[in-house]
Structures are given as structure tokens and as C-alpha cells.
Amino acid sequence: MLFNRYLKIVILFLWLIVPAYLQTIWQSQTNVSEAGLEYSAFDNQTLLFQYSAKSLILCTAQCFAIANCRTFDFNAQTRRCRLFEGDLSTSGSIIASASTQSRVGSIQVSPAQFAALGAPCSSCQGNRYLVCIEATCQCLPHTYFDGSVCKSQKLLGAKCNMSYACRTDLNYTCLPRKQCGRKCVTRTDEFFKEFYFVAASLQLGTTVGGRSNGAPGNSLDALKTPAGLFIDPYGFIYVSDLANNRVIRLREGSLNGTIVAGDGTADATNARLYQPAGIYLDSAMNMYISDSKNYRVMLWKQNASTGIRVAGTGISGSLLSQLNNSGAIILDSVGNMYISDTTNHRVLKWALNASSGTIVAGTGVAGPNSNQLNTPYGIYLDETNSYLYIADTLNHRIQRYRLGNPNNGTTVAGGNGGGTGNNQFNAPVGIYLSNKTGALYVADHLNSRIQRWDTAATNGVTVSGITNVAGANASLLNLPYSVILNVNETFLYVTDFNNNRVQRFTLI
Numbered sequence: 001m002l003f004n005r006y007l008k009i010v011i012l013f014l015w016l017i018v019p020a021y022l023q024t025i026w027q028s029q030t031n032v033s034e035a036g037l038e039y040s041a042f043d044n045q046t047l048l049f050q051y052s053a054k055s056l057i058l059c060t061a062q063c064f065a066i067a068n069c070r071t072f073d074f075n076a077q078t079r080r081c082r083l084f085e086g087d088l089s090t091s092g093s094i095i096a097s098a099s100t101q102s103r104v105g106s107i108q109v110s111p112a113q114f115a116a117l118g119a120p121c122s123s124c125q126g127n128r129y130l131v132c133i134e135a136t137c138q139c140l141p142h143t144y145f146d147g148s149v150c151k152s153q154k155l156l157g158a159k160c161n162m163s164y165a166c167r168t169d170l171n172y173t174c175l176p177r178k179q180c181g182r183k184c185v186t187r188t189d190e191f192f193k194e195f196y197f198v199a200a201s202l203q204l205g206t207t208v209g210g211r212s213n214g215a216p217g218n219s220l221d222a223l224k225t226p227a228g229l230f231i232d233p234y235g236f237i238y239v240s241d242l243a244n245n246r247v248i249r250l251r252e253g254s255l256n257g258t259i260v261a262g263d264g265t266a267d268a269t270n271a272r273l274y275q276p277a278g279i280y281l282d283s284a285m286n287m288y289i290s291d292s293k294n295y296r297v298m299l300w301k302q303n304a305s306t307g308i309r310v311a312g313t314g315i316s317g318s319l320l321s322q323l324n325n326s327g328a329i330i331l332d333s334v335g336n337m338y339i340s341d342t343t344n345h346r347v348l349k350w351a352l353n354a355s356s357g358t359i360v361a362g363t364g365v366a367g368p369n370s371n372q373l374n375t376p377y378g379i380y381l382d383e384t385n386s387y388l389y390i391a392d393t394l395n396h397r398i399q400r401y402r403l404g405n406p407n408n409g410t411t412v413a414g415g416n417g418g419g420t421g422n423n424q425f426n427a428p429v430g431i432y433l434s435n436k437t438g439a440l441y442v443a444d445h446l447n448s449r450i451q452r453w454d455t456a457a458t459n460g461v462t463v464s465g466i467t468n469v470a471g472a473n474a475s476l477l478n479l480p481y482s483v484i485l486n487v488n489e490t491f492l493y494v495t496d497f498n499n500n501r502v503q504r505f506t507l508i
Contacts, residue, residue, distance in 0.1 A: 030060055032105040038097035039073040039084065039104045043155040046071075046086035053081035060105055067128045067140055069107065070152055076101035085142060087152045090159075111148045114139075142167065154180045176422075178461045204474040205464060208493070209239055209250045209257065210501030214472035217500075218244050218264060220256045226495040226502060228279040228290070228328070229430075229482040239495065239502055240276040240289065247276055247289060247300075250502070261289055261300045261307065268294050268314060270306040278328035278340065288337065290326040297329060297339060297350075311337060311350045311357065318344050318364060321356040327377035328391075328430075328482075338379055338388065345373045347390060347401075361390055361401045361409060368395050370408050378431040378443070378482065389431055391442065396425045398440060398453075413440055413453040413460065420447055420468045422459040430482035436489050443480040443494065450483055450494060450505075464494065464505045472499050 041047060048069055053059040059074040059081035071084040071092065077099050086092060088106040109129060116123035116130055116137045124130040124137035129150055131140050139150035144164045153167045154160055158180045166172035166180035175181045210223035218224060228240035237250040238260070246262035262273035278290035287300040289307065295316045298307035312323040327340035337350040339357065345366045348357030362373035378391035386403040389412070396418040399409035414425040430443035438455040441463070448470040451460035465477035472478060478498035485492055485507070492505045 029108045030063070030105045031108060032056070032060070033094060033103050035103055036097055036100050037073075037094050037104050038075070038099070038102045039071055039082065039088075039092055040095045041084055041086060041092040042158065043086075043091070045155055046084045046091050046152075048083045048085050050080065050082045052079045054079065056103060056105075063105065063107060068142060068152075071104070071106050073102060073104045075099050076103075085152055086155075090154055091152060109149050114145070114149050117145060117150075142169070156180055156182075176461065205477075205494070205496075205503035205505050206474075207255070207501050208252060208504045209237060209248070209255065210496075210499075211255075212474070212501065214478070214496075214499035214501060216243075220248075220258070223248065223500045223502070225497050225500060227277050227481050227497065229484050229493060229495045229502065230279050230281055231484055231486050231493065232281055232285065233487055235486065237493065237502065238279055238281065238287070240279050242275050242277065242292075245273050245275065247273070247279060247287070261287060261298070266293070270298075270308070273298070273307075277326065278330075280329050280331055282331055282335070288329050288331065290329045290339065292325050292327070292342075295323045295326070297323070297326065297337065311339060311348075319356070320348070320358065323348075328379045330379055330381045332381060332383050338381055340376050340379050340390070342375055342377055342393075345375065347373070347376060347379060347388065360403065360406050361388060361399070362406075366394070370399075370410070371406075373399065373409075377429045380431050380433045382433055389433060389440070391428045391431045393427050393429055393445070396427065398425075398428060398431060398442060413442060413451075413457075418446075422451075422461065425451070426468075430480070430484075430495070432484050434485060434489060441483050441485070441492060443483045445479055445481065445497075448477045448479060450477070450480060450492065463507075464492065464503070470498065477503065 056074045063069040063072040063083050068085040069083045071088045074081050094104050113129050119137050121132035130137040139145050142153050143150040144153050154165055160166055160174035160180050163173045166174055171182050172180045216224040223241050224243035226239045227242040230238040235252055239248045241248050244264055245266045246259050246264050248257035249260045250257045265272055266274040273291050274293040276289050277292040280288045285302040289298045291298050296309045296312035296314050299310045300307045313321055316324045323341050324343040327342040330338050335352040339348045341348050344364055346359050346362035346364050349360045350357040366374040373392050374394040376390050377393050380389040388401045390399045392399045397411050397414035400412045401409045416424045418426045425444045426446035428442045429445040432441045440453040442451045444451050447468050449462045449465035449467050452463045453460040470478040477496050481495040481497040483494050492507055494503045496503050
């Protein structure tokens with residue numbers, strides 16, 4: 001919240017200050033931030049009023065005088081006072097200000113102030129947070145009751161879990177993806193089709209690699225069936241350009257990439273790759289590449305022109321020293337590799353400098369039981385909690401294994417057969433776990449969508465793409481493969497496999 005220290009201001013609306021409350025002295029409280037901060041609203045529609053105030057106290061009093069005001073900021077240098085109707089926790093954020101004398105305040109409300117909700121109007125006379133509507137006390141316009149207090153309704157693109165949490169006066173509702181947006185129904189011939197509209201940056205993807213129209217190619221501004229994806233701490237995007245037999249590094253703002261491994265020719269020499277899949281960079285910027293059709297993992301040291309084989313023999317097989325069409329790869333903090341040995345239906349842990357791996361998930365035989373996997377691809381290592389998450393692709397589920405216990409996995413998403421329902425997947429491939437929220441993001445490959453499964457959820461919500469609708473426009477995906485969040489978890493990136501591009505979506 002950035003309220004490292006705060007000033008509590010209690011203002012009593014007395015007779016001389018607010019004449020409308022002559023019969024009730026209404027006490028409220030606000031928290032005020034430390035100096036050097038200002039408020040940044042997610043949507044300018046929440047700005048109620050801006051004027052020049054002589055002091056912070058008077059700016060605060062003005063916010064109290066407007067019942068819908070929940071947030072304000074005051075710059076003592078310029079005397080600018082801005083009043084906002086949105087709640088601080090859902091409608092904006094506190095950011096650093098160019099002024100050292102700027103502060104942010106938020107009005108604090110309590111359930112006791114809404115105890116008269118639904119009662120006859122005589123019960124809320126003088127209550128600044130309730131209004132008489134059809135003979136009963138109701139929330140003010142642009143607010144809704146969340147079971148405890150009347151909170152500010154949310155605007156386009158905001159998270160929601162009920163329809164009236166969104167600005168109904170603007171025709172917003174809570175969409176299936178749990179975002180506020182507009183829903184309209186239009187007639188096309190004899191059929192009705194539903195269209196949902198949310199903020200462009202939330203619904204529409206931005207192409208950050210490849211061609212936005214989905215056209216394949218082998219030039220530096222093109223991709224061909226991109227698979228693996230990694231983002232380094234500096235924001236560079238690494239893409240395993242599978243059918244072009246190379247790894248491309250992209251910089252945000254430029255669609256022209258740089259080849260950092262392979263040369264575009266399929267080969268088993270140390271300088272070449274054959275359908276690279278998963279990629280991972282360690283803290284020294286050394287790159288590990290799952291060279292799937294060469295049945296090996298290659299280590300490409302920073303700025304190297306050739307790789308070093310660090311896992312697999314180069315020959316397909318099921319021995320612990322061999323790989324068979326390996327998929328995703330990830331490293332732990334001490335350099336152990338975890339490799340999704342896809343066609344062997346297992347995940348291997350490969351210690352540093354080892355000549356063979358050990359099975360940490362799966363049995364090597366495809367199956368639906370809790371100790372089995374079927375064509376696993378994506379993996380995510382939660383080292384803090386000793387969990388390994390696996391996209392169990394042809395079992396249409398996400399399995400979680402406790403490290404050190406390869407015998408039993410727990411289904412944490414899907415597992416209800418292949419399908420298009422929100423509790424189902426159809427061949428999930430890529431997975432990523434949010435470090436902030438614990439939510440799983442899943443590339444639901446054959447459904448052409450990205451699903452978010454919150455912790456302990458029994459179904460997911462679609463955050464990009466449209467279920468079972470493949471396409472190449474900015475709102476659609478076509479067989480998404482890998483999914484990853486950037487370091488700050490402000491953006492979600494997807495390798496849009498059949499559209500030959502990498503798409504970026506804004507997270508909410």
C-alpha cells in the first residue's frame with residue numbers, strides 16, 4: 001500500500017461545516033500517505049473534481065463533503081487537490097510524485113456505516129453513504145454492496161466476481177473472464193452471437209515477435225511455429241523458433257530478432273539445432289535448450305557460437321541417460337535440470353555434470369493414474385514450496401508433485417477429460433505460476449485460449465483467446481504453446497504456435 005507511515009485525520013461534520021447533516025454528526029476517518037506520492041487512477045472517469053486548496057486539511061474536508069469521494073491527493077507546492085470516486089485498492093495505485101510535498105489520502109469506511117441498508121428510509125437520514133430509493137436505504141449511485149460495505153463500482157477491464165460490481169450505468173457487466181466489460185447481442189442471419197468488449201489492452205494482444213498477421217517466415221522479423229519462451233531480467237524475450245531450428249532473442253519495441261543459437265539448418269552438430277522446444281536461462285545468462293529432435297539438451301554459454309551437450313545421448317531412447325522428444329526445461333537454484341521427457345511420459349531431474357537423470361514424476365508408461373503422465377510438456381518449479389507443476393498434456397490436467405515423491409501427483413487444474421468447459425482443458429501445453437497470486441496460467445493448446453486457475457479453484461477463466469475459436473486477429477490465438485509472465489507480472493506472453501508469433505497481453 002506504500003503507507004509506510006500515515007497521518008490519521010478525523011473530521012466531524014458539524015453544523016457550521018456541513019449544514020445537510022444538522023441532525024447527525026457523522027464521523028469518518030482517512031489515511032494519508034507519506035510525502036512524495038500521488039494517485040494514479042486506472043481510468044480518468046473516476047476523477048470527480050480538481051481544484052486549488054489552501055491546505056491538506058481543506059482538501060480532505062472537500063473529499064468528505066462529497067459522499068462518492070473515496071480517494072484524493074494534494075500537492076502542497078501547487079495546491080492541486082484531486083478527488084476520485086474509486087476505492088484505492090481497486091481503482092488505481094500510489095506512485096512516486098515529482099513533488100516532494102504531494103500526498104495521497106483514502107477515506108476509510110466501516111460496516112457499521114451501512115447497517116441500515118435495506119431498512120426504511122427513516123433509518124438512514126443523515127447517513128452520507130446511503131440514499132433513499134423506493135422507500136428503503138440503498139447504496140449510493142456508482143457503488144455496490146459487497147456483503148460488508150458499499151464499495152465503488154469498477155470500470156472497464158477491472159477484476160470482478162459479480163455483475164453489479166461493475167458500472168451498470170455504463171452498461172458494464174462482469175464478463176466470464178472476470179473482467180468488467182460490455183456485453184451486447186447482435187443478430188447475424190437467423191442466429192444470435194454474443195460479443196464481449198473489454199479494454200483493448202486487456203482483450204487484444206500485441207505482437208512482440210513474428211508477424212501480426214500470422215504469416216510464417218525465416219527472416220529475422222518472422223517466426224515459424226514458435227514453441228519455448230523465456231524472459232530475462234532485462235526484459236529480452238527468447239523464443240525457440242521450432243521449425244526454423246534456431247533460438248531468437250527479441251527486444252520489446254522491435255520485431256527484428258537476433259539469432260542466439262542455431263543457424264536455421266536442422267543438424268546434430270554442436271552449432272545447430274533440430275526443432276528446439278523448451279529454453280531456460282540461468283543467472284549467468286547461460287542458455288539451456290531442449291533440442292527435441294536431436295534428443296539432447298544443449299548448453300549455450302553467453303555469447304557462444306556453439307553449444308555443449310549436457311543431457312541425453314543424441315539417440316532416442318528410454319534409458320535414464322536418454323531422452324525422447326523432450327519439451328520444457330527448468331533449473332533449480334543449484335543447477336539441477338528438470339526436463340520434460342515428453343514421449344517417455346516422465347520428468348527427469350538431471351544433476352550438474354551427471355551422465356543420466358532420475359525420474360521425479362511419471363513412470364515412463366503413459367497412463368491416467370496419479371503416478372502416471374501422458375505426454376507431459378510444460379513444467380514449473382516452485383522451489384520455495386518444493387512443488388513441481390506439470391502440464392500432463394494428453395491427460396488434460398495439471399499435476400503437482402512434491403519434490404522427492406515421484407509416486408503420487410495431485411491434480412490442481414483440469415482432470416475432467418478433454419473438452420471446452422471452464423473446468424476442462426484440451427491438451428494443455430505451457431504453464432506458469434504467478435509469484436504474486438499463486439494463480440496458474442495455462443496454454444490450453446487445442447482450445448486456443450489461455451486459462452487462469454486461481455489457488456484452490458475448481459475451474460478456470462479465459463484471460464486471452466476465445467474458447468475453441470482459432471484465428472489470427474489480435475483477439476484470437478491459434479494453438480498457443482508456452483505462456484510466461486514478465487518479472488513484474490504486468491504482462492503475459494504467449495507463443496502463438498500456429499500463428500507464428502509471440503503475443504503480449506496486459507495483466508489485471
